[in-house]
Amino acid sequence: MSAPAGITVSTAGLAQVTLRRLIQYALLFALVVIAASGLSGLLDRLFTSGAVLASTDVAGLARSLAFTLIGGPLALLLWWFVWRRLDDEAERMSAGWGLYITAMYGVSLIVFTTSLLGMAASLIGRRDSDWASALANAIVWAAIWAWHRWMWKHPRKPTVHLDDVRAVVGSVFGLLLGAGAGIAALSGLLDVAIRGFPLTVTVEPWWYSVFRSLVWAAGGTVVWWWHWFREGGRRFQTSLVDSIMIIVGVFAAGITALGGAGVVLFVFLRLAFDRDNPMNDLLEPLAPAVAATLVGALVWRYHRTASIRRSPATMRASLLVTSAVALAASASGVGVVVNALLAAAVSPLAGGATRTLLLGGISSLLVGGPVWWLAWKPRNQPQAAESIPPGRRVYLIAFFGVSAVVALITLLVIGYRVFEFLLGDVTGGSLLDRIRAPFGLLVAAALVAGYHFALWRHDRALLAAAQPATKRTIEQVTLVIGHHPDPDTLAKGVAEATGGARVTVWLRADDGGPALPASGSASAGAASQAPTETVSQVAAALDGVTAQHVLVLVGDGRLDVIPLHSPPR
Numbered sequence: 001m002s003a004p005a006g007i008t009v010s011t012a013g014l015a016q017v018t019l020r021r022l023i024q025y026a027l028l029f030a031l032v033v034i035a036a037s038g039l040s041g042l043l044d045r046l047f048t049s050g051a052v053l054a055s056t057d058v059a060g061l062a063r064s065l066a067f068t069l070i071g072g073p074l075a076l077l078l079w080w081f082v083w084r085r086l087d088d089e090a091e092r093m094s095a096g097w098g099l100y101i102t103a104m105y106g107v108s109l110i111v112f113t114t115s116l117l118g119m120a121a122s123l124i125g126r127r128d129s130d131w132a133s134a135l136a137n138a139i140v141w142a143a144i145w146a147w148h149r150w151m152w153k154h155p156r157k158p159t160v161h162l163d164d165v166r167a168v169v170g171s172v173f174g175l176l177l178g179a180g181a182g183i184a185a186l187s188g189l190l191d192v193a194i195r196g197f198p199l200t201v202t203v204e205p206w207w208y209s210v211f212r213s214l215v216w217a218a219g220g221t222v223v224w225w226w227h228w229f230r231e232g233g234r235r236f237q238t239s240l241v242d243s244i245m246i247i248v249g250v251f252a253a254g255i256t257a258l259g260g261a262g263v264v265l266f267v268f269l270r271l272a273f274d275r276d277n278p279m280n281d282l283l284e285p286l287a288p289a290v291a292a293t294l295v296g297a298l299v300w301r302y303h304r305t306a307s308i309r310r311s312p313a314t315m316r317a318s319l320l321v322t323s324a325v326a327l328a329a330s331a332s333g334v335g336v337v338v339n340a341l342l343a344a345a346v347s348p349l350a351g352g353a354t355r356t357l358l359l360g361g362i363s364s365l366l367v368g369g370p371v372w373w374l375a376w377k378p379r380n381q382p383q384a385a386e387s388i389p390p391g392r393r394v395y396l397i398a399f400f401g402v403s404a405v406v407a408l409i410t411l412l413v414i415g416y417r418v419f420e421f422l423l424g425d426v427t428g429g430s431l432l433d434r435i436r437a438p439f440g441l442l443v444a445a446a447l448v449a450g451y452h453f454a455l456w457r458h459d460r461a462l463l464a465a466a467q468p469a470t471k472r473t474i475e476q477v478t479l480v481i482g483h484h485p486d487p488d489t490l491a492k493g494v495a496e497a498t499g500g501a502r503v504t505v506w507l508r509a510d511d512g513g514p515a516l517p518a519s520g521s522a523s524a525g526a527a528s529q530a531p532t533e534t535v536s537q538v539a540a541a542l543d544g545v546t547a548q549h550v551l552v553l554v555g556d557g558r559l560d561v562i563p564l565h566s567p568p569r
Helices: 002-049 058-085 089-093 095-122 131-152 163-195 207-230 239-273 279-283 286-310 312-346 351-376 392-422 431-466 487-497 532-542
Strands: 476-481 502-507 549-555 558-564
Touching (some): 163 207, 163 239, 163 286, 239 279, 239 312, 312 351, 392 431, 476 532, 532 558
16 A cells, blocks of 8 residues: 555645645746836837926836736746756756746747837837837836847756747747738839839828838848747757748748739739729739738748758758649639639629639649649659658548549539529529639649549559568468378478478378378478479479468369368357
């Protein structure tokens, strides 16, 4: 009874320590946020009111004072208690400490960066901008960020958990902020170059909005550079960093670049074949699309190159993700083209809308198709099992499954529209007009599913052909033969020919000898001289037999093989 009691005490003690850490780190997080809120409120009043802190909002001042003068000392006191306990290695190794540092580091970085950049952007061309609140938040949260970074990098009390998570959070935040603001800045600049000055130029100069976006883009780029290079985010060889590179740097950037390129081509096609709308309206989406294409391609290219340097698995994953994005664009283009062709067949007079729809599908197909061809290389598919890369079969199964689900859903929608039409609903137009959109999607999904299913079967055939030959499953051979001068030698020869089966030889009683079994069994280990003709005949007769126990009858010029199995109990 003593051992279970000891185990119970140990488990209870571990649970108490875990609960204590959870409470103290959650409480510390809350107190730091409360103190920061109060202190930033006081600084805001100081910047806007000078020596008169109270002004008219007494309740707000009381809240800021309570948060600062009560929450601040409690936060420092609890932090001192936690910091002293970190001399213990078990405390530094705990997941709670790493989670706290990561959460507070990420929150302080985001609040500090957005507040500082928002204040800097608001100063461009806006004399009455509300800079005080943003500056107060930036100062307070910058101090909290620097404080927690110091604890993260402390030489004697460093954290041992989630270092890569903190670097990834900072780099992803900076990359998304910089790329998004860069697209906005480049879009504004290109829009002026393409369509001339916007209508807002009467309110303020057009370059104000461009400079504001440039401030956000520069700040995001600095944050990304700091965490990716200075903090060593790119040097972490972890699955998290690889996954984030693929998801953000390849997948999201690829969607941005391909989507932008598709819109650019769509605008050019409309300028060439569909000029029904005013020129200004036709050119309106061109500048954002060009900006998204350039920035997305730049981000994608960098992470594509970085994935090649990391590991073969990361490089293969980036190729598969690029192929998936391009294939989705191509398939959607096919669906839209089919939809447009059916629309033209239903309403030949509605040329403008149908032509616009057709050009949209063609642009998506022309952009996604070549990229998919370059990434997937359909002419260089594996021709041997050893050339099938890891992850390929998962990719094929995933695309087949998704496209099959899409095909099933669209088939149900088509059936619903057909039955709705047959039951007399006349409000939705003709039958073909009702089903043309889901039918186009069904065609695209069926093509994708069929292609990937064929590739999956091809790979399965290659893998099956490369599998080693199935070992003989015969475990025991009972050989009944006529009179033989040396049955033991015969048993050993048959055992060797059958790959090590246990062979028992019985002499037939109707062939000049008593019905006595020869000595029990033989193995293939010691080969001896046996009548070559008899052994070869038995081995040839057993070829292809997979039963565990086989009865072989030899006599009267015949050789019969009878597979056996145990009777049911």
